[in-house]
Amino acid sequence: MNADTALTPATDPQGTAGRPPxxxxxxxxxxxxxxxxxxxxxxxxxxxxxxxxxxxxxxxxxxxxxxxxxxxxxxxxxxxxxxxxxxxxxxxxxxxxxxxxxxxxxxxxxxxxxxxxxxxxxxxxxxxxxxxxxxxxxxxxxxxxxxxxxxxxxxxxxxxxxxxxxxxxxxxxxxxxxxxxxxxxxxxxxxETVLKATAFACLYFTDENDRPLQLHSVYSPAHPWQLVGGTMDHGERPWETAVRECREETGLPVSGPPRLLATVYGLPGAEWPYSTIGMIFDGGRLTAAQIRSITLDPQEHDEVRVLPLEQWEGLMPTRDFARLSAVEEARRTGQAAYFGTWDWGNA
The missing domain is CATH 3.40.630.30 (Gcn5-related N-acetyltransferase (GNAT))
Known part of the structure; x- marks a missing residue:
């Protein structure tokens, strides 16, 4: 780029005798x-x-x-x-x-x-x-x-x-x-030198029989069934994100207090260039009336579905079902989960 500087001559940067320079x-x-x-x-x-x-x-x-x-x-x-x-x-x-x-x-x-x-x-x-x-x-x-x-x-x-x-x-x-x-x-x-990551927060809801509730995405074929939640906005804390996203995606109010079920981490890949860090909170058990009252944002989701855990496996990518299973176990056992392999680009 500098017109007045010539490229450096051949050198042996390791100073190793016999190695091509x-x-x-x-x-x-x-x-x-x-x-x-x-x-x-x-x-x-x-x-x-x-x-x-x-x-x-x-x-x-x-x-x-x-x-x-x-x-x-x-x-x-x-x-x-x-x-x-x-x-x-x-x-x-x-x-x-x-x-x-x-x-x-x-x-x-x-x-x-x-x-x-x-x-x-x-x-x-x-x-x-x-x-x-x-x-x-x-x-x-x-x-x-x-x-x-x-x-x-x-x-x-x-x-x-x-x-x-x-x-x-x-x-x-x-x-x-x-x-x-x-x-x-x-x-x-x-x-500028440290890890860059996107952050999200979700809520894990079940019905009164402990069957997981998920929303069907209209924009993400890679993740067709999703927990209620989304990406954090600037200035938000994770629980604030979960409450806001729940209101926007379902119309349901959430009062808390926050109960963390799982921390999720994913390495970057072909689908997304940054690491992903997320927190999944317990949204509680919803009555049939509450589930019927859910109002979806048609630009994000087009269906609410409640199924036993094992029936979700055939509807989701492997890593998404593994994450859902970890969250379900955390709810059942009362011990928060760490799910560290929700990587981008892996099935």
């Missing part, structure tokens, strides 16, 4: 990088036409004036053993990125014949160091596979695999001095 990629490496991406990153390999098109797109960007930077390791036979490609882009300046520059680690790939040799760490470390020290990028982002997530966490990235982030601040020492607490980031900057 990491070097900065040039325009002539564009095709090999694209083929590494096609073969070892993408879920479906590119055909030759797309290989050519992507190579023509990348090559001019791998120059001092371009926005792409890459580092590679060459195999003894002259092919590419590993590569890491980053794309620099402008963002609005902020204390965490005062120059208004960010970089996305777009491709990290290692040929299967050269894995478990530290090559991925070597090329990624070289790329991050160059972007930070030469290009003066301070905000880094990437999408990680579950397998690669531990490596990126060791390098300083935080967040979910769907979006991991890291900031490297030139002025961090001065900022720490101002805080009077060496080694700590200012609160605003630290907040």
């Amino acid at each position: 990491v070097r900065a990629a040039t325009t002539t490496d564009a095709e090999a990088i694209i083929r590494m991406r096609s073969a070892h990153v993408l879920s479906k390999p590119l055909d030759e036409d797309w290989i050519r098109r992507c190579t023509q797109e990348l090559a001019p960007r791998l120059t001092d004036q371009g926005d792409a930077r890459a580092f590679v390791i060459d195999a003894p036979d002259g092919t590419m053993a590993a590569c890491a490609l980053g794309l620099i882009h402008p963002v609005l300046p902020a204390p965490a990125y005062p120059r208004g520059l960010a970089a996305r680690v777009h491709v990290v790939a290692t040929h299967p014949d050269h894995r478990r040799l530290g090559y991925a760490r070597a090329v990624v470390s070289a790329l991050l160091d160059h972007l930070a020290d030469v290009e003066q990028v301070t905000l880094f982002e990437l999408h990680a596979s579950v397998e690669a997530q531990p490596l990126y966490r060791e390098l300083g990235f935080t967040g979910s695999p769907a979006l991991m982030r890291m900031t490297r601040l030139e002025q961090s020492a001065a900022a720490n001095t101002e805080l009077g607490s060496p080694g700590r980031l200012p609160a605003e900057q630290y907040a």
Whole structure:
């Protein structure tokens, strides 16, 4: 991105004798990088036409004036053993990125014949160091596979695999001095590095025979039958969310006091890029008259159903039924449940 700075020369970042050195990629490496991406990153390999098109797109960007930077390791036979490609882009300046520059680690790939040799760490470390020290990028982002997530966490990235982030601040020492607490980031900057999650709160209702009550969703095929509840609004506490959602979704008033039945946690996935944390409270037992009085919001639900627990199993995804079963057991035993596997993208 900086026209007046050249890419760093080839170096051996680990200083290991006999190990092929990491070097900065040039325009002539564009095709090999694209083929590494096609073969070892993408879920479906590119055909030759797309290989050519992507190579023509990348090559001019791998120059001092371009926005792409890459580092590679060459195999003894002259092919590419590993590569890491980053794309620099402008963002609005902020204390965490005062120059208004960010970089996305777009491709990290290692040929299967050269894995478990530290090559991925070597090329990624070289790329991050160059972007930070030469290009003066301070905000880094990437999408990680579950397998690669531990490596990126060791390098300083935080967040979910769907979006991991890291900031490297030139002025961090001065900022720490101002805080009077060496080694700590200012609160605003630290907040950008921690886990991001959505939160929800629900109520578990049954009829007078302890049969679970659920609502049929009109908008979520992935979760067709749902407890009464929803996502927390800003400024709300979980019980307040449960009461508000119950009023909006059913018209039923809830007086409390709150009785927590289960805490739910889910990892991010293909369906949602953030972790999910939720609390499920006991809504009590409803009379037949109360159930008949339920008024649904047609934009959210179109049916109320009460069934014995075992009959719900065939109507719900596996993870949803497992959660419902845990909540039912918590109500029955009086011992609050922890359901920590309500992950996004799992059946």
